[in-house]
Amino acid sequence: MSAAEGGGGGGARGGGLRGNPFFVLELPVTAGPREVEREAARLLGMLELGLAAAATYQTPLGPMPRRAEDVRTAAAALREPKRRLVAELWASGGVAAAAAPTTAAEGAQTGAATGAGAAAGGGDVRWPGALKATGWGPR
Amino acid sequence: MRDLFDLVRWSLMLARRRAWIARRDHRSAAFLFYSAVAGLGEIAAVTTALSLFVACLAIGAHGAAIVVAAIALVLILPGPLARHVAVPRGQHRAAYWLVMIDELGRAGAERPARLVAARAAARVGSSPEATAWLAALRKGRLDATETAVQAILAHGRGDRDDARALFTSLAAFADPAPEARELAAEWLALDDAERGAWAELVARGRLRARPGRGAHRSPDAIRHAKDPQPEAGEPLWPATSMTYLLEGVGARLLGDDDAPSDANLWLRWLEAPARRATWGLVREAIARGTSTTKVASRSTAPSTTTSTSTQTSSTTTGSTAPSTSAATPASPAGPPSAATAEAAADDRPPTALELALRAHAQALRDGTIEAVAAAAQAWDATASTPGLAIAVARRAIALGAAPDAGDRAMVELDEQIIGELADLIDQRALPLPALHARAPGSALLAAIARRARRELLTRLELTCDRIGDRTHEQRPIDAIDELRTFVAVRRAYEEAAAQGGPELERLAFPHVHAELLQWTVWLWNERKEHFLSHLVTAWLFERALAVGDAEAIELHGANGAIRIPGR
Numbered sequence: 001m002s003a004a005e006g007g008g009g010g011g012a013r014g015g016g017l018r019g020n021p022f023f024v025l026e027l028p029v030t031a032g033p034r035e036v037e038r039e040a041a042r043l044l045g046m047l048e049l050g051l052a053a054a055a056t057y058q059t060p061l062g063p064m065p066r067r068a069e070d071v072r073t074a075a076a077a078l079r080e081p082k083r084r085l086v087a088e089l090w091a092s093g094g095v096a097a098a099a100a101p102t103t104a105a106e107g108a109q110t111g112a113a114t115g116a117g118a119a120a121g122g123g124d125v126r127w128p129g130a131l132k133a134t135g136w137g138p139r
Numbered sequence: 140m141r142d143l144f145d146l147v148r149w150s151l152m153l154a155r156r157r158a159w160i161a162r163r164d165h166r167s168a169a170f171l172f173y174s175a176v177a178g179l180g181e182i183a184a185v186t187t188a189l190s191l192f193v194a195c196l197a198i199g200a201h202g203a204a205i206v207v208a209a210i211a212l213v214l215i216l217p218g219p220l221a222r223h224v225a226v227p228r229g230q231h232r233a234a235y236w237l238v239m240i241d242e243l244g245r246a247g248a249e250r251p252a253r254l255v256a257a258r259a260a261a262r263v264g265s266s267p268e269a270t271a272w273l274a275a276l277r278k279g280r281l282d283a284t285e286t287a288v289q290a291i292l293a294h295g296r297g298d299r300d301d302a303r304a305l306f307t308s309l310a311a312f313a314d315p316a317p318e319a320r321e322l323a324a325e326w327l328a329l330d331d332a333e334r335g336a337w338a339e340l341v342a343r344g345r346l347r348a349r350p351g352r353g354a355h356r357s358p359d360a361i362r363h364a365k366d367p368q369p370e371a372g373e374p375l376w377p378a379t380s381m382t383y384l385l386e387g388v389g390a391r392l393l394g395d396d397d398a399p400s401d402a403n404l405w406l407r408w409l410e411a412p413a414r415r416a417t418w419g420l421v422r423e424a425i426a427r428g429t430s431t432t433k434v435a436s437r438s439t440a441p442s443t444t445t446s447t448s449t450q451t452s453s454t455t456t457g458s459t460a461p462s463t464s465a466a467t468p469a470s471p472a473g474p475p476s477a478a479t480a481e482a483a484a485d486d487r488p489p490t491a492l493e494l495a496l497r498a499h500a501q502a503l504r505d506g507t508i509e510a511v512a513a514a515a516q517a518w519d520a521t522a523s524t525p526g527l528a529i530a531v532a533r534r535a536i537a538l539g540a541a542p543d544a545g546d547r548a549m550v551e552l553d554e555q556i557i558g559e560l561a562d563l564i565d566q567r568a569l570p571l572p573a574l575h576a577r578a579p580g581s582a583l584l585a586a587i588a589r590r591a592r593r594e595l596l597t598r599l600e601l602t603c604d605r606i607g608d609r610t611h612e613q614r615p616i617d618a619i620d621e622l623r624t625f626v627a628v629r630r631a632y633e634e635a636a637a638q639g640g641p642e643l644e645r646l647a648f649p650h651v652h653a654e655l656l657q658w659t660v661w662l663w664n665e666r667k668e669h670f671l672s673h674l675v676t677a678w679l680f681e682r683a684l685a686v687g688d689a690e691a692i693e694l695h696g697a698n699g700a701i702r703i704p705g706r
Contacts, residue, residue: 060500081540085548133416137262
């Protein structure tokens with residue numbers, strides 16, 4: 001899997017923590033081939049019917065959107081021993097459904113990381129329409 | 140007579156500008172002196188006109204009195220008419236000609252006229268017709284004034300990013316262009332105020348041009364730019380009453396030591412235009428500024444709480460996660476094997492792999508330097524756990540995979556880890572030297588940094604190659620688009636250098652130098668775009684100094700010292 005695939009912004013991409021096949025299919029790493037096929041078929045059916053229960057899956061990074069393509073990719077990955085082995089390693093940490101931080105907390109952490117804390121730098125005070133109010137327009 | 144008139148006008152303008160510079164530098168005596176000179180000059184001009192008018196009436200020369208009154212009105216009215224009637228009504232032609240009359244006799248009068256005409260055009264959306272009309276007025280090469288005109292037109296089209304980039308690029312011109320810089324400074328300050336970017340606004344106000352605007356881009360000036368000369372030169376961005384007010388508001392909001400007092404801020408507010416619109420802002424700044432110290436001392440507590448609660452949340456969820464059903468290690472090393480949720484939730488200590496996965500998830504969630512370094516160190520710890528490789532090999536056999544599948548899976552896992560973390564570093568623009576300093580001995584972090592550095596260099600090289608190819612094929616584009624291209628290259632380079640540190644800049648510079656050198660030569664010799672060529676050369680000289688490339692320093696230093704024709 002390439003770096004770009006691994007770091008994709010959400011949804012299954014066949015590996016890593018975001019698109020881990022076990023997370024996509026909501027299966028334990030002990031699941032055998034038959035369980036994999038059964039679960040994939042069940043999820044595909046649910047997605048086809050547009051059931052909300054199948055629309056997302058849990059990962060350590062929070063819920064990710066699930067598409068039929070993701071389910072097929074996940075099932076294919078688990079059929080191949082080497083890819084399954086890597087997926088098992090990723091899924092073995094006991095963190096699969098660790099809830100993602102709330103948006104507010106995430107925002108606060110991002111701000112701290114970039115040193116761009118809005119409130120600390122007065123960034124929460126703005127002058128909306130400053131250019132317009134001073135004659136820059138457009139009208 | 141015309142020269143005398145021009146001299147008086149320039150003296151008044153210079154005195155007003157000097158007064159603002161002194162004001163911003165907190166030199167009260169100089170401010171009072173220049174203000175008095177400007178005020179007395181204006182009073183003298185009005186008194187002279189009035190005296191002449193009254194004298195003519197007194198001696199019964201009514202015709203002469205009418206002529207004096209007409210001349211006085213022609214001298215006084217066009218400027219205000221252009222700014223207060225033609226610009227708000229979007230009449231670019233009228234604005235242009237009124238300013239031309241106002242600036243009658245002044246060399247280069249068309250420069251302020253084009254700026255005011257562009258503002259009028261921008262008020263009604265920078266129509267293609269107005270843009271073409273303004274383009275027809277442009278004579279010769281791209282300079283700071285034309286760049287400001289294009290920035291104003293971009294603003295009129297609603298393209299704020301382009302306007303911001305072009306206005307900002309004025310700082311790099313070896314062209315004093317006081318009117319253009321004044322407009323740019325005000326636009327940038329207002330834009331910052333809209334975005335709440337007060338730190339940028341205040342920092343811009345403190346920038347100095349040594350020995351002066353325009354001359355600050357000579358090789359000598361660049362070479363000595365970092366010398367400690369706190370009061371030398373002049374402000375890079377000229378102050379206006381509005382920028383001065385906004386800088387004060389910004390300083391109060393940021394809690395700066397030299398922030399103006401309440402009285403000083405209200406005085407600035409009185410002097411600035413749009414008082415009704417800025418009333419609330421000034422009140423807010425004063426309210427915030429008063430309580431800055433208290434807020435700062437309290438601010439630590441909430442942020443610690445946020446951080447702690449997040450940590451707690453992740454730890455808790457990590458240990459009770461449903462996915463633990465997918466993870467019960469067969470060995471102490473923690474490889475995958477038969478698992479149950481109960482087993483993972485028991486009291487046994489987490490394995491190295493589990494710790495690494497948790498740290499990895501935390502890094503992806505937080506995106507901070509600390510979290511990425513911790514994840515890399517945790518992954519390094521799994522590499523020194525011999526049980527993991529053995530358990531993976533066993534599992535590979537159990538799955539019926541090829542004999543070397545275990546090894547290949549471990550390599551693949553490394554690739555995925557590096558890929559995910561390198562992507563994260565790229566997305567969050569995390570500085571590589573700071574990361575390295577956090578985990579100096581980490582083998583994984585070194586690999587991640589190599590990947591991230593390669594990505595940064597590839598992206599930068601692609602941007603430069605496009606310019607190189609165009610130069611090679613001698614395929615010209617409009618000068619303002621050439622400037623936009625340079626702004627994009629400079630941004631990519633500076634972002635890469637900021638993220639990759641000096642090591643990356645030393646790798647990147649030779650390529651940028653090779654591609655851009657021919658471009659500057661072509662712009663100067665063939666296209667006669669001297670300001671643009673000089674702007675790029677000065678930047679290359681600056682970067683050559685930063686990386687210590689002796690050959691490039693000599694070459695760009697010599698090119699940058701060539702006098703710009705007609706400046």
